[in-house]
Amino acid sequence: MSEPASVVSAAPPTIRAEKWTKKKILQAIVIYPLLLLTTCVTLGPFLWLLATALKTGDNVYAYPPQFIPNPITFQNFIDVFHIMPLWTYIGNTVYMTAMGVGLNLMLCTVTAYPLARLRFPGRNAIFFTMVSTMILPNAAGMIVNFLTIQSLGLYNTMLGVVLPSAISIFNVFLLRQAFITVPNDMDHSARIDGASEFRIFAQIIVPMIRPAIATVVIFDFMAFWNSLIWPVIVLDDRAHYPLGPALKYLNSTLAYNFPYIAAGTIISVIPIVLIFLVLQKQFINGMVGAVKG
Amino acid sequence: MFSNKLMRRQAGFAYLLLIPGCVLLLTFTFYPIVRGLPLAFTDYSVIDSTHWVGWDNFKRAFSDSTFGLALKHSLLYVLVVPVLQILSILMAVLVNNKLKFVHFFRVAYFVPVVTSMVAAAIAWKWVYEEQGILNFFLLKLHIVREPIVFMIETKLALLGVMIVTVWKGLGYYMMIYLAGLQSIPAELVESARIDGAGWWRTVRHITIPLLMPFVLLCSLISVMGAIHVFDEVFVMHGELGDPAYSTITTSVYSYKVAFKDFEFGYSATIGLLVSIIIMAISIVMFRYTRRGGLTYYE
Numbered sequence: 085m086s087e088p089a090s091v092v093s094a095a096p097p098t099i100r101a102e103k104w105t106k107k108k109i110l111q112a113i114v115i116y117p118l119l120l121l122t123t124c125v126t127l128g129p130f131l132w133l134l135a136t137a138l139k140t141g142d143n144v145y146a147y148p149p150q151f152i153p154n155p156i157t158f159q160n161f162i163d164v165f166h167i168m169p170l171w172t173y174i175g176n177t178v179y180m181t182a183m184g185v186g187l188n189l190m191l192c193t194v195t196a197y198p199l200a201r202l203r204f205p206g207r208n209a210i211f212f213t214m215v216s217t218m219i220l221p222n223a224a225g226m227i228v229n230f231l232t233i234q235s236l237g238l239y240n241t242m243l244g245v246v247l248p249s250a251i252s253i254f255n256v257f258l259l260r261q262a263f264i265t266v267p268n269d270m271d272h273s274a275r276i277d278g279a280s281e282f283r284i285f286a287q288i289i290v291p292m293i294r295p296a297i298a299t300v301v302i303f304d305f306m307a308f309w310n311s312l313i314w315p316v317i318v319l320d321d322r323a324h325y326p327l328g329p330a331l332k333y334l335n336s337t338l339a340y341n342f343p344y345i346a347a348g349t350i351i352s353v354i355p356i357v358l359i360f361l362v363l364q365k366q367f368i369n370g371m372v373g374a375v376k377g
Numbered sequence: 378m379f380s381n382k383l384m385r386r387q388a389g390f391a392y393l394l395l396i397p398g399c400v401l402l403l404t405f406t407f408y409p410i411v412r413g414l415p416l417a418f419t420d421y422s423v424i425d426s427t428h429w430v431g432w433d434n435f436k437r438a439f440s441d442s443t444f445g446l447a448l449k450h451s452l453l454y455v456l457v458v459p460v461l462q463i464l465s466i467l468m469a470v471l472v473n474n475k476l477k478f479v480h481f482f483r484v485a486y487f488v489p490v491v492t493s494m495v496a497a498a499i500a501w502k503w504v505y506e507e508q509g510i511l512n513f514f515l516l517k518l519h520i521v522r523e524p525i526v527f528m529i530e531t532k533l534a535l536l537g538v539m540i541v542t543v544w545k546g547l548g549y550y551m552m553i554y555l556a557g558l559q560s561i562p563a564e565l566v567e568s569a570r571i572d573g574a575g576w577w578r579t580v581r582h583i584t585i586p587l588l589m590p591f592v593l594l595c596s597l598i599s600v601m602g603a604i605h606v607f608d609e610v611f612v613m614h615g616e617l618g619d620p621a622y623s624t625i626t627t628s629v630y631s632y633k634v635a636f637k638d639f640e641f642g643y644s645a646t647i648g649l650l651v652s653i654i655i656m657a658i659s660i661v662m663f664r665y666t667r668r669g670g671l672t673y674y675e
Contacts, residue, residue, distance in 0.1 A: 123482060126489055128504075130489075136503065147513070191401065197394060202390065205388065222413065223414075223651070223652045253406065312608050327495075349500065357491065
């Protein structure tokens, strides 16, 4: 599979080229079926869910299964908005995600910048304390945070859901790493020109780490949009639920009417899949780069 | 180069920037670590007043058969790691070529990674239906004689959840391994080929050793994830790990004890015990990594 063409050989170029295409054809014959089979496994469950959501009542439980819905109906996607307050859940999810991503972006940038680029007493102490929390066991994190949220009067509020993860040490590291790579002459010359510290931070250095910021936004967008258990703990009122928890509970209570659940679930994954398809490079590079780094 | 005044101005600005983040970290990251430990030695609940109970919670945990079951399942869950790693390496090899549309397949394999576990679990529950699509194929291909009921059969329920975990993680690890494969210098493979090494010898002596650091890193991440498994179990089988506790894991049990039984003290004890086990495992893995993995690479 690896670079068949680059192998040096004494054979004349014409034969080499022919051999190359032969190998490539052979490769294609073996690989494409495997690729397609794997696609059936990775996308199959969602495609099957989509097919179910597009079916009319009787066909849903038909056996043998009906792979392509006939007739196709979008009625479930319309009805699901009447059966459950789906707009409310979508609104809650958007609100929670926007607040979570926005707070993270602000707080993590503001925290990472001095740790990377400013000189002040206690910098290393602060940094190493942060590192240590990644090693120390956080056995009762959810319980203690729940009690804290309660005592702050934030129980059953979206702020209570977002606040404990409004800053993540992981993001701070990621941004700190990016800030460090910006050459020092940038702020040196700005400082000599008399720019204020805030201007150097906001107008010179932050714009230079846009790729890292994009990674943070993507990570947090996914984390908040897909969050499940913490909203369940903090929110008492199910009308405040974001999509994940709402679907989880509706799946138990509305199980007899699965096409609605299927339609609701499909609606819940569409935004994230669309954003992923648009920003696939950033998604994949960000997620892979973050572990490698 | 800079005056004292400038230094002081910089330090002032630094502290100003650090305050909001540090306040939140102190409240929601440091405080739980400090507070969690003593909590494990109390009978803290929302109903009664709190008492210091010493090692009682720990004694209770050791004689609590449900906790034993949960711990067994959590450790059993680590079995997803080798399956997940082997399959995702094979997938990485599969998409590591320059064929047409290969990019489309890479993206298609990554879709489960970005979607929520709730959606994945709902989709898979539907796939697992007795009259569902999986049983249809298994019966058609004569792999099974009777439909398999992954959701109801106590012996299969945990396996059913594990399959979902593997399925959802494949694309993620595949991408890491793909990056690993592509970081292997082509000249290295070429020169081995020139020296007369066949396909298998190249794989055995170049690809595998150079991929090893990635394997160890991925294994470490997925071991931690496996022991902490929560969402899949919670969505598919609820907070009791239905049927009959057959899918309960330590995270689910600890959630149930805290937020259904309101025994915060005991739940903290469970969390602490699991953390100790995880720390032991990661120390062993780190040792192994340093000895067999990363130095190997250098």
